[in-house]
Amino acid sequence: MKNLLTPVPDGRYELKCFALDEERNCVVAFAVFHGTQTGPGGPGEPTGNTVVADYVYAMQFDGDRIGHMTKIWNDTVSLQQLGWA
Numbered sequence: 001m002k003n004l005l006t007p008v009p010d011g012r013y014e015l016k017c018f019a020l021d022e023e024r025n026c027v028v029a030f031a032v033f034h035g036t037q038t039g040p041g042g043p044g045e046p047t048g049n050t051v052v053a054d055y056v057y058a059m060q061f062d063g064d065r066i067g068h069m070t071k072i073w074n075d076t077v078s079l080q081q082l083g084w085a
Contacts, residue, residue: 004035007042008051008082011035027059037082047083 005011017030036050055073059066079085 007037007039008035009039025061029057031055043084049081049083051078051081053078
């Protein structure tokens, strides 16, 4: 996600839900990413297109550290919104 902030410098997220499953030692965060491609770094010149994309991180903890993390995100729709696909 860090590298996305070059072509989408106003990128930000809106946290919708944060949940803890203590029995399974798992945390889930659901958010919506918002931004406009006004910076360099996409497959071409800045498009001025905006992206609004839901995503979820599921994090399995090993003690106090993340042992495994999965990001669930519809990247195809996001790339289409930006005009990159």
